[in-house]
Amino acid sequence: MPRSSSARALKGAPEAAAGPTPFEITAARVRQSVALRDLGVAPENLRAGEPADDDIPLLADTLFAAGQLQPLTVRPGRRKEKAHMALDGRRRLLALQHLVAQGRIDDGLLVDVFVETDPARQAAAVVLTNTAVPVHVADVIGAIGRMLASKLEVPAIARALGYAEIEIKRLAALSALPEVALEAMKAGRLTLKQAKLLARLPDRDERVALARMALDGHGFPDWRVNERLDVSEVNAGDARCTLIGPERYAAAGGRTEADLFGERAPVLLDPALLTEAWTARAREIALVFEAEGLTVHVTAGAEPDLPDDLETPGYVYGGLLPAAEMAAYREARSRHEIASETAAEVLAGTTEPGPVDAVLIDMIRAKLAMDQIALGGRAVTILVLSPDRRTGIHVRSWTPVEPDIVEDPDPQTDDDRKVDPPAAPFSPPQAAAPEPEVEGVGHALHALRTEVATRGLIRALADDTKTAMTALIARLFSQVVSRAHRPRGESALGISAQAFNPVGGRVIETLDGVVRQRLDDRRAAWEASGLTVIGWVHGLDDADRSTFLAELTALTLDLREERTSLIRRPARSEAAELAALADADLTRHWTPDAPFLTSHSRPLLLGMLEAMDQADDRAAALKKPELVARVAEQAAARRWAPASLSWTLAPDPDEGETYPTEAPADDGVAADDPGADGRAVDAVDAEDVEAEAGAAGAGDEADGTGAFEVTTAGVYALVQAAE
Known part of the structure; x- marks a missing residue:
């Protein structure tokens, strides 16, 4: 029994469509320009009977400054209606009519519209907004720039466009971008996030060059701009802030500037005050170890100049220390890691000296114990404290270089003393390789x-x-x-x-x-x-x-x-x-060519012919240039x-x-x-x-x-x- 047409449709069987799909209708919408005098508000518009609100004059100012960004959605007029009736865009139409009443434009101004002829689409336009093509953010940025140039204030622009003031401030900052950057955004080669990075750069020529590079399809180097900003700014992620905290920095008179776009850490405008505050706190901890006889250097910048006869323990790995010392070192390293984790957890919750000093002192003592084992039991004499983003303080320990042992010229013999023979150096295995031919070869x-x-x-x-x-x-x-x-x-x-x-x-x-x-x-x-x-x-x-x-x-x-x-x-x-x-x-x-073969002697060349099974008496009688050519020819023919x-x-x-x-x-x-x-x-x-x-x-x-x-x-x- 043949299937019904509805069954075939459910299975996706090929069949002629009864009519255009909604997607085809959307693609077929007509966009055109219509004289303002020929536009009216459709009675089915949900706010058709409402009077103009108080912000219509403000919207009129923004339209006059920035131009029309988004088309109105209209349908053809019926009977005594105007030629086109607005289904969406009533406030924009009222604002344009307000400009006509002020004499700033005439009623012959051409307005950008979408003409909806499909009844279903007309109904959707009445209850939905933004049924037209969305406005590109680059157009909004450019429009806000023109509004600012027309002396409109940010609060007024925010009310007219329905944006939050902070968003208008951010878009206003982007309006200072060069025109080529907005072109790159509209072409899809520069994202909004990248545009924000670009706006942070102070050099206009550099902004233009980077935007041009993006527009030409060479990409945008996000990492380069971030690196430039990181170098030129000190932000709240600085290692000194872990020990100080924002409250202590502010109490010292430090100023902070929040990122307008909310994407980067706040910038600290007084890094010198931050250094002073960190140094003062680190000195408080250093006094504990100075009282124990250690020399402690506190630095938030370059390391201090130390004598040349000092050394610091490097990374200790298996085999560098005897087995017993290595086990002790690993245990000390584990204690130091636990102490560092504890310090990081405490600093994440508070920067008050009471709880912080106790955990930092424990961490430094664990570091000293670990380093002294790594140094073969020699006592650490100097500590260098510097900022650390995780634990607040980074510790490096130093000790005098171990003096060379001078052999006694007249040692006493001790038959009972046993000396362990030196360990044989490790010899890695080697793969087999062909032996070189050196006999008869210069x-x-x-x-x-x-x-x-x-x-x-x-x-x-x-x-x-x-x-x-x-x-x-x-x-x-x-x-x-x-x-x-x-x-x-x-x-x-x-x-x-x-x-x-x-x-x-x-x-x-x-x-x-x-x-x-x-x-x-x-x-x-x-x-x-x-x-x-x-x-x-x-x-x-x-x-x-x-x-x-x-x-x-x-x-x-x-x-x-x-x-x-x-x-x-x-x-x-x-x-x-x-x-x-x-x-x-x-x-x-x-294969061997003339320049290579010319460096060989005649016996070697004849040996090559023999290896190719091409040796004969005639070859032996050839002069060397002819012999070279012969060998090259035979080698090329045989891929030899x-x-x-x-x-x-x-x-x-x-x-x-x-x-x-x-x-x-x-x-x-x-x-x-x-x-x-x-x-x-x-x-x-x-x-x-x-x-x-x-x-x-x-x-x-x-x-x-x-x-x-x-x-x-x-x-x-x-x-x-x-x-």
């Missing part, structure tokens, strides 16, 4: 080979974001966890890096050249954005950011070995692991590269294990064959070996034991170095 050629191999792995790592991230995290881990002292850089992150760019080397376009070009394109995109590096990088999507990280990480790779006597085995081990993870294959992007350029281990077909890949043995290096820098390749002499051996062992940073070169500050330096 220093310059070895350096060239490792350089090209490095560039090949750069390309592989740049194309494998996961492995690149693994490499970077591993490098960061080795730096951060190491106990070796490294000076702090100027960057927020304690990491620095340098792009691979050896002196005299050449960029290989299909290998690291591709990576450098990608980074150069990113540099150009950043410069065009007008954003800071952090802001620009933060705006990238996750996939693009991961690729960017892979490119930067890959370009810090440095596996070059300057001489055959300076083999960087730990770096080779890292390279072997990375190559395996990234499935690195140099021949995907490059020497095994010495690979960082991976070849599988042993018999044992199923890995072993270092061996290349054909070289017969030696011709004395007249040029090296990578155009000079003759010299044999390794004893003086070179001795000099190089003396240069080795200068530490991880100096001898390059890692696969990544880390020497210069700033990640963006990588991008600049890629040019």
Whole structure:
């Protein structure tokens, strides 16, 4: 049995609509301009018979100053009615008629209206307000600016528009924004919250520049404006306020200015009084410890100048102290954490000296006990107290540096004394790596080979974001966890890096050249954005950011070995692991070319042909330029590269294990064959070996034991170095 039409409609079956939907009716509304004389109030309007209220003259003034912002909703007139009758907007119509009566406008003024022809929509307009398109807040801001320019007061504007006075004050503050900012708001590229941030900036030129950047689609740097305001203002969130509180600050004569928009903490206009009040309170607590013989410095700014022979305990982690001392330290640290929590809870409820001083003194004593254990039992002699946002006071303790123990030149022997042997240094495991080919290879050629191999792995790592991230995290881990002292850089992150760019080397376009070009394109995109590096990088999507990280990480790779006597085995081990993870294959992007092959001797070139099964008597008779061309041609045809350029281990077909890949043995290096820098390749002499051996062992940073070169500050330096 066929279904009824109503059943089909309920199931959503395709069927011709009986008429236009309400949404289609709304979209089809006619917006037009109608002469004021042709407008009247529809009798079905709920307030059609009411007289004009007392605020109609005020509304007339606002309309005259700001213009009409919202269209009236009208229907066509019937019989003896005027041509159009207002269903919504009666007060605005009365205000316009009041202006006609005053002679300020004539009755031919064109009024913006929506014409409703659908009966259902006409009925809705009678009982609902704002059935027209809502007014954009940017239009309201601009209108209020024009009203203020016409000498209308804020209370009058608030009554006329039906806004609270505080809202009018806020919108009035926004009316000082440049016109380009209002355009960006109407275009949806600047939010109201961002506009409020923009209005707080005192420099008009900066406001225009930031608004223009947003309008052009480059985004708005909220963080930059917030940072600028935080630096230029002292607000109620300052660390000094935790101990002082607003009442004590006000009692000292301090003034406070509330944020007009209610979105930021109140600004303290007298920070000097705040510092004086905090210092006086901290001195009261310091007197307790000075009475016990400690020297206490109280500072709300920079730390005081202390003697150079003092030290403060750093972070204590497992292994730094003996087991018993470590257990005692952890217990003392737990007591200090509990005391700090108690102090924070008390300060959250009151700043009265009675209850606050007791918990702060307990917290400082717990800190002293913890630090003295960390210092190996040495007594703390100096305390430095500074503001803390959570506990009111931050404590740093200092003690004299432990003197070096001078060995007795004539020690007495004690056969019964037992001395524990020094613990063996931790030796991390290393992955297997191929052995270098050094027989018959000069220093310059070895350096060239490792350089090209490095560039090949750069390309592989740049194309494998996961492995690149693994490499970077591993490098960061080795730096951060190491106990070796490294000076702090100027960057927020304690990491620095340098792009691979050896002196005299050449960029290989299909290998690291591709990576450098990608980074150069990113540099150009950043410069065009007008954003800071952090802001620009933060705006990238996750996939693009991961690729960017892979490119930067890959370009810090440095596996070059300057001489055959300076083999960087730990770096080779890292390279072997990375190559395996990234499935690195140099021949995907490059095969030996003429510049690379020219640095090889004739026996080495013939050995390459033999490895490709292309060796014959005719090749041996070729001159070196023709031989280079022959090898390059055969290598390109077979996508082949020497095994010495690979960082991976070849599988042993018999044992199923890995072993270092061996290349054909070289017969030696011709004395007249040029090296990578155009000079003759010299044999390794004893003086070179001795000099190089003396240069080795200068530490991880100096001898390059890692696969990544880390020497210069700033990640963006990588991008600049890629040019």
